[in-house]
Amino acid sequence: MKLASLKHGRDGRLVVVSRDLNWFTDAFLIAPTLQAALDDWDRTAPLLRVLAESLEHEAVPRGRFHERDAAAPLPRAYQWADGSAYVNHVALVRQARGAEVPDSFWTDPLMYQGGSDGFLGARDPIPLMDEAWGCDLEAEIVVVTGDVPRGISATEALDHIRLVGLVNDVSLRNLIPAELAKGFGFVQSKPASALSPVFVTPDELGDRWNGGRLSGALTVSLNNAPFGQADAGTDMTFDFGTLIAHLAKTRSLVAGTIIGSGTVSNRDADGGPGQPVSEGGLGYSCIAEVRTVETLSGGAAVTPFLKHGDTVRIEMLDERHHSIFGAIEQVVEAG
Amino acid sequence: MKLASLKHGRDGRLVVVSRDLNWFTDAFLIAPTLQAALDDWDRTAPLLRVLAESLEHEAVPRGRFHERDAAAPLPRAYQWADGSAYVNHVALVRQARGAEVPDSFWTDPLMYQGGSDGFLGARDPIPLMDEAWGCDLEAEIVVVTGDVPRGISATEALDHIRLVGLVNDVSLRNLIPAELAKGFGFVQSKPASALSPVFVTPDELGDRWNGGRLSGALTVSLNNAPFGQADAGTDMTFDFGTLIAHLAKTRSLVAGTIIGSGTVSNRDADGGPGQPVSEGGLGYSCIAEVRTVETLSGGAAVTPFLKHGDTVRIEMLDERHHSIFGAIEQVVEAG
Numbered sequence: 001m002k003l004a005s006l007k008h009g010r011d012g013r014l015v016v017v018s019r020d021l022n023w024f025t026d027a028f029l030i031a032p033t034l035q036a037a038l039d040d041w042d043r044t045a046p047l048l049r050v051l052a053e054s055l056e057h058e059a060v061p062r063g064r065f066h067e068r069d070a071a072a073p074l075p076r077a078y079q080w081a082d083g084s085a086y087v088n089h090v091a092l093v094r095q096a097r098g099a100e101v102p103d104s105f106w107t108d109p110l111m112y113q114g115g116s117d118g119f120l121g122a123r124d125p126i127p128l129m130d131e132a133w134g135c136d137l138e139a140e141i142v143v144v145t146g147d148v149p150r151g152i153s154a155t156e157a158l159d160h161i162r163l164v165g166l167v168n169d170v171s172l173r174n175l176i177p178a179e180l181a182k183g184f185g186f187v188q189s190k191p192a193s194a195l196s197p198v199f200v201t202p203d204e205l206g207d208r209w210n211g212g213r214l215s216g217a218l219t220v221s222l223n224n225a226p227f228g229q230a231d232a233g234t235d236m237t238f239d240f241g242t243l244i245a246h247l248a249k250t251r252s253l254v255a256g257t258i259i260g261s262g263t264v265s266n267r268d269a270d271g272g273p274g275q276p277v278s279e280g281g282l283g284y285s286c287i288a289e290v291r292t293v294e295t296l297s298g299g300a301a302v303t304p305f306l307k308h309g310d311t312v313r314i315e316m317l318d319e320r321h322h323s324i325f326g327a328i329e330q331v332v333e334a335g
Numbered sequence: 336m337k338l339a340s341l342k343h344g345r346d347g348r349l350v351v352v353s354r355d356l357n358w359f360t361d362a363f364l365i366a367p368t369l370q371a372a373l374d375d376w377d378r379t380a381p382l383l384r385v386l387a388e389s390l391e392h393e394a395v396p397r398g399r400f401h402e403r404d405a406a407a408p409l410p411r412a413y414q415w416a417d418g419s420a421y422v423n424h425v426a427l428v429r430q431a432r433g434a435e436v437p438d439s440f441w442t443d444p445l446m447y448q449g450g451s452d453g454f455l456g457a458r459d460p461i462p463l464m465d466e467a468w469g470c471d472l473e474a475e476i477v478v479v480t481g482d483v484p485r486g487i488s489a490t491e492a493l494d495h496i497r498l499v500g501l502v503n504d505v506s507l508r509n510l511i512p513a514e515l516a517k518g519f520g521f522v523q524s525k526p527a528s529a530l531s532p533v534f535v536t537p538d539e540l541g542d543r544w545n546g547g548r549l550s551g552a553l554t555v556s557l558n559n560a561p562f563g564q565a566d567a568g569t570d571m572t573f574d575f576g577t578l579i580a581h582l583a584k585t586r587s588l589v590a591g592t593i594i595g596s597g598t599v600s601n602r603d604a605d606g607g608p609g610q611p612v613s614e615g616g617l618g619y620s621c622i623a624e625v626r627t628v629e630t631l632s633g634g635a636a637v638t639p640f641l642k643h644g645d646t647v648r649i650e651m652l653d654e655r656h657h658s659i660f661g662a663i664e665q666v667v668e669a670g
Binding site for chain 1: 345374411412413414416437445446447448449450451452453462464468485486507510515516517518519520521522523524526527581582584585586587588589591592
């Protein structure tokens with residue numbers, strides 16, 4: 001099933017959305033918010049599934065679903081931890097700034113605790129006070145967990161994944177080096193991220209969801225030009241079960257925890273960095289990566305970071321070219 | 336006024352507590368949880384204040400307040416960001432492991448985004464799977480904010496502080512170096528922290544609360560022996576307004592954000608590291624610091640990290656030796 005939160009108060013109002021994303025029906029009587037549904041998932045999930053089936057059969061009152069009306073599915077969450085599962089991305093970015101990639105990066109997930117107190121809706125603008133901060137998008141896959149016990153194994157962790165979605169993990173590249181040097185993670189260089197309009201249950205994804213990885217091209221556009229189409233199921237060094245187990249090694253996780261994959265990134269067929277979409281490649285899921293490739297190949301980065309007025313679009317289409325999660329589409333605004 | 340959350344469901348049940356911590360009265364009709372009260376503070380705070388006054392005058396139904404019945408005031412919060420405002424502590428710990436203390440540490444706050452999805456109650460045990468992880472306490476002051484707009488100044492930020500309390504920021508010292516080396520902050524080395532039974536409004540603190548700093552000895556006991564009595568108002572390089580402004584530089588903060596001071600630490604009168612309480616000094620607010628002092632003075636750390644069965648107690652007493660926030664008192668347990 002597919003779930004969304006229509007803009008309403010601090011936490012939105014939970015609705016079930018039809019598979020084609022055209023219709024919604026109110027789920028308020030089952031749970032007023034997505035967090036409330038996740039808090040009591042064993043009770044609410046079966047009821048929501050019945051409601052979703054009724055919506056498909058037009059057996060319940062329904063309204064047109066507009067992605068612009070959607071808040072983030074969890075407008076404020078109790079936890080957001082973002083991995084770097086596509087180590088190819090990390091290796092490229094580090095290579096370009098002359099930093100080492102320790103061998104451990106291929107076996108021990110890199111992960112940071114992010115700010116979870118305010119997620120942007122999929123159509124909300126990206127507020128950017130200062131273009132000199134080097135604003136970048138990062139197109140990623142996320143999962144939402146139920147309650148996860150401390151010390152869980154990577155395999156067991158897969159059973160605790162309740163929902164799958166997309167995130168634009170907005171990053172301020174020029175603030176990152178100073179924060180990395182402190183070792184304490186990202187505080188100022190990671191402002192609010194945006195979530196896809198709709199989150200879906202793993203069963204809804206069929207064969208795309210396998211072993212804690214989601215397969216399919218993550219299409220990224222920059223100012224309406226194709227920018228990336230890397231496959232999220234390829235080159236994902238750590239699956240979501242491994243990422244969850246990493247976070248839960250020393251503490252339990254509460255229902256509604258959002259875990260990110262890190263920027264999706266594929267190696268080129270020849271093992272090198274990706275080529276631009278315009279040159280037949282799979283492109284990039286963040287600007288830092290194309291700048292890295294430009295630096296490695298031509299000595300200098302050419303593509304600028306985001307400026308006021310720029311538009312970012314992130315989406316995944318199914319085999320019939322229908323949007324699975326709806327589109328994140330954001331304009332960068334002064335503010 | 337003083338507020339607490341009695342253990343009940345995922346978020347506790349909001350109560351107002353008497354100044355002497357002996358009595359409580361239910362605040363459910365004003366707000367069912369502390370988060371709900373913070374979400375609507377302009378409406379709820381005046382009502383809660385009236386209730387608190389009525390409780391002092393025994394004009395409302397009341398029950399005995401037992402600190403053991405208290406959950407963390409915010410059992411799950413949308414944000415927990417911990418500063419290192421007592422740069423003396425950071426400098427000492429770095430010195431002992433031969434790491435540099437950059438000059439910027441004295442002007443640019445060190446802060447990490449912590450896991451906020453599960454805070455322990457003040458009497459909850461500290462679960463520790465492996466003693467080899469090097470479990471440590473960290474006694475700190477915390478504040479809870481209202482909604483904070485992006486880009487706020489340090490001075491303006493002070494007006495957004497709603498509550499003040501204590502935290503035991505449990506740390507796994509032997510997992511920290513590897514995570515620091517990654518630069519992405521703490522994921523596994525900071526398990527769940529414990530909050531004091533009671534949080535209080537700044538006005539309740541009188542002259543102790545001044546310029547975004549709380550004055551008073553933070554008394555720490557280890558296995559019932561005095562371990563620390565550093566004054567939280569001394570040597571705090573960055574006040575809470577500065578810490579909030581640091582976190583809010585590029586994004587707004589949601590009501591209920593918890594900001595920590597970092598481990599309270601005082602320099603000795605002669606400017607050197609603190610002496611043990613048993614030798615007439617102010618002692619320490621974490622084991623890492625005494626181990627640091629031992630290493631610097633004798634070549635090796637002597638005091639062990641916490642083991643199963645050890646007890647930690649953290650409290651601040653007022654001038655009449657009454658507990659202000661109640662005591663955090665935790666036993667380390669296998670698990």
